[in-house]
Amino acid sequence: MTVAAHRYIVLEGAIGVGKTSLARKLAATLGAQLVLEQADENPFLERFYRNPRVGALPAQLYFLFQRAQQQALLQQQDLFGAVRVADYLLAKDDLFARMTLDDEEYGLYRQLHDRLAIDAPRPDLVVYLQAPVDVLLDRIARRGIAHEGLIDRSYLTRLNDAYARFFHAYEASPLLIVNAAQFDPISNEADYEDLLAQIGRTVRGRLYYNPLRHGGL
Numbered sequence: 714m715t716v717a718a719h720r721y722i723v724l725e726g727a728i729g730v731g732k733t734s735l736a737r738k739l740a741a742t743l744g745a746q747l748v749l750e751q752a753d754e755n756p757f758l759e760r761f762y763r764n765p766r767v768g769a770l771p772a773q774l775y776f777l778f779q780r781a782q783q784q785a786l787l788q789q790q791d792l793f794g795a796v797r798v799a800d801y802l803l804a805k806d807d808l809f810a811r812m813t814l815d816d817e818e819y820g821l822y823r824q825l826h827d828r829l830a831i832d833a834p835r836p837d838l839v840v841y842l843q844a845p846v847d848v849l850l851d852r853i854a855r856r857g858i859a860h861e862g863l864i865d866r867s868y869l870t871r872l873n874d875a876y877a878r879f880f881h882a883y884e885a886s887p888l889l890i891v892n893a894a895q896f897d898p899i900s901n902e903a904d905y906e907d908l909l910a911q912i913g914r915t916v917r918g919r920l921y922y923n924p925l926r927h928g929g930l
Contacts (some may be wrong), residue, residue, distance in 0.1 A: 719796075721834055732842055745797055745798045747754065748797055748801075755779070757771040760861075773809060773814060777822070778829075784831055799836075837887065838888075839874070848893075849869055890919060891911075
């Protein structure tokens with residue numbers, strides 16, 4: 714099994730773990746179509762980080778409609794058989810909705826979600842990048858995006874825990890769970906090559922990958 718045999722690979726994990734950078738590099742390696750969640754286009758995201766109670770619903774609905782449109786386009790293109798690498802899994806949208814919305818807002822979100830009847834393509838592989846909250850906070854600070862500086866530890870802790878619960882129960886696709894705490898596949902080629910090998914080996918079920926350090930981070 715080679716990496717190229719996976720036609721649709723999804724990178725996932727909490728904010729700051731490095732999924733988008735890795736998705737870009739992997740797509741370049743494979744000559745794949747890159748599918749990004751484009752969080753910087755969401756005009757409600759900064760409002761959410763400043764005041765989650767006020768900003769959660771519009772931010773969540775914006776992402777829902779944006780991703781529904783994007784996934785519908787992917788499904789239409791499926792006959793062409795392009796290799797794709799994405800930095801989000803549509804199924805995890807409910808994770809954020811359940812965590813950030815009150816019961817009435819969540820009910821509205823679910824009504825709209827169900828009416829959209831999104832037919833998302835199923836990934837051949839999901840790569841879930843895990844890291845402790847301290848590591849995530851450090852990486853968020855280093856990349857210096859202004860509104861991300863508003864993210865507090867308690868929110869990130871709840872988010873990290875929600876991701877862990879979500880993927881503990883996830884069975885829809887083969888799953889590679891990566892300890893990304895001391896792992897730098899972007900600037901360390903040995904780390905990257907090791908990860909490529911693990912991706913190629915993960916063809917069913919779930920595989921836990923605790924990388925050896927090759928210097929770097």
